[in-house]
């Protein structure tokens with residue numbers, strides 16, 4: 001199994017939905033970064049369920065404990081371990097899946113590959129493992145902030161409801177004002193209505209989450225096989241329920257000619273910038289100083305209460321399945337902070353690898 005990512009700034013996640021705990025070990029964060037438990041908790045609070053009408057009613061505190069790596073309020077250069085003990089787990093919700101895999105969830109793959117699979121809550125295939133991403137991402141974000149790099153993720157589409165494009169400032173101001181975490185407040189209201197309708201129908205709905213990173217210097221990324229776009233796509237595609245990743249214009253490039261979409265250069269305030277940003281801040285696999293823009297396609301939550309076809313693997317018979325547990329009618333609002341965190345982990349790693357941040361001690365140049 002693969003549970004670690006990153007070369008210099010490396011995170012390893014552990015735990016499963018219905019085990020004792022979930023969390024992350026972050027190795028390679030330089031010493032002398034001011035870091036408090038609140039820095040991590042406030043990010044986890046954006047991911048935790050039970051906070052609004054459009055997420056699962058499962059109430060989980062997701063209170064983080066830090067076991068190592070901080071001395072006198074600052075990182076000490078040793079591995080930072082963050083752990084969240086599981087509390088609100090109802091195994092009876094899942095006993096019916098022991099031999100009957102949920103369609104389009106991870107169950108079938110885990111059963112076939114590993115055999116001994118904790119089917120309760122999807123085990124390590126559960127969305128709950130992204131608590132580890134968020135612990136790692138909170139630390140990465142704090143590290144990037146020392147270099148004036150900021151990252152934000154927001155929902156741009158739910159089902160067929162699309163948001164109008166917004167600038168970074170508006171996104172920052174608006175996403176906390178609605179449960180969908182969409183910066184276009186009119187579209188957000190329509191999205192909320194659509195999610196609630198699908199929930200009532202015992203169904204679910206997917207959408208698009210966009211992430212923007214500003215202040216990233218030129219030159220992050222290592223061609224040929226660790227290009228910045230390649231590393232970003234890899235970490236984003238590794239989030240459960242993500243079925244597509246785009247950088248910049250993404251799949252829309254095919255709808256344009258070169259002269260329509262090439263990012264022309266220009267000098268502004270003695271700096272080289274591009275007039276447009278269709279490349280999403282990455283050319284030739286390296287950052288070019290423009291905002292880094294990615295989008296992920298998030299599928300509708302696979303666990304729904306509507307009747308679906310499955311199989312009983314013990315009896316080798318066809319079987320109907322109705323999933324009565326407490327699931328998100330739409331995963332997108334909770335994925336925003338996971339996408340933000342994943343982007344931060346990759347950027348923190350490349351900032352250290354490219355020499356912008358000293359690998360051992362933040363105070364050294």
Ligand SMILES: Cc1cc2nc3c(=O)[nH]c(=O)nc-3n(C[C@H](O)[C@H](O)[C@H](O)COP(=O)(O)O)c2cc1C
Pocket residue numbers: 056104105106125126127128130239240241242299301302303326327328331334335338
């Ligand atoms: C933050 C988050 C929350 C999720 N919540 C649920 C959920 O409540 N119910 C569910 O069936 N899937 C949920 N998922 C999706 C599953 O984890 C995912 O679909 C499953 O692991 C199969 O992986 P795949 O969809 O990438 O093939 C969630 C995913 C994330 C990232």
